[in-house]
Amino acid sequence: MKQYLDLVKNVLNEGIKKEDRTGTGTISYFGYQMRFNLEDGFPLLTTKRVHLKSIIHELLWFIAGDTNIKYLVDHDVRIWNEWPYAAFQKSAEYQGETIEEFVEKIKTNDAFAKKYGNLGPVYGKQWRNFNGVDQLEWLINEIRKNPTSRRLIISAWNPSEIEDMALPPCHCFMQFYVNEGKLSCQLYQRSADIFLGVPFNIASYSLFTMMIAQVCNLKPGTFVHTIGDAHIYLNHLEQVNRQLKREPRALPTMRLNPNVKSIYDFTFEDFTLEGYDPHKGIKGKVAV
DSSP: OHHHHHHHHHHHHHOEEEOOTTSSOEEEEEEEEEEEEGGGOOOOOSSSOOOHHHHHHHHHHHHTTOOBTHHHHHTTOOTTTHHHHHHHHTSTTOOSOOHHHHHHHHHHOHHHHHHHSBOOSOHHHHHHOBTTBOHHHHHHHHHHHOTTOSOOEEEOOOTTTGGGSSSOOSEEEEEEEEETTEEEEEEEEEEEETTTTHHHHHHHHHHHHHHHHHHTTOEEEEEEEEEEEEEEEGGGHHHHHHHHTSOOOOOOEEEEOTTOOSGGGOOGGGEEEESOOOOOOOOOOOOO
């Protein structure tokens, strides 16, 4: 995707070296926006393979209001494992277990998972219960009855619960917009890990827009991605430069099961990706 590669180039050319919470160090640029017309294809990065299975399961996990990694690890999705593992390492029960052993305990021991697998009131909790408000339910009802509203917003940033979260939300809030029978979404992301996170975020919120559009009898419009601190970690420089040498390929097509009429009824099997032909995957370490 040209939009993503342009972001990488912009940060490399215009960004500044900046220290960060993780101690890794970044090249950072403040304030950037990308636009993706969802009629042109599903915006899944092709200059490296992106793990669609993780995107879908995480999104279903958010929609369910879940905040425990057990559902994710039961489906072999590893993207949230580092944060609860880091918390477990500080506990009195930690006996030198590796992260692989920790994940196995989450899978096989429900009591352990309940105690150590919870991330606190992160995304799904806020989407479904923001101080008692089910924002997702409200949003869908409001789109159906008042599509011209300028208040079609879901916020994951809840100041009253930030300190209880394993990681305060990076993708903070989204606004939806209906015009000419199409649903568009703008995401504001306060902090964006360009190599590991952003390709994932683009696909996830584009898919979320498509799902909401379907259950509201609309067509997908545009996904607008607005970023605050757009950064490349210093230990990802080789990886992003490798991507810049690769030619983007045609976007795939995402098909949703047309029989699903409720946002809560989607399952993993309701999503079919066609024509995805990416370059090989590129690994990178998560900064925690």
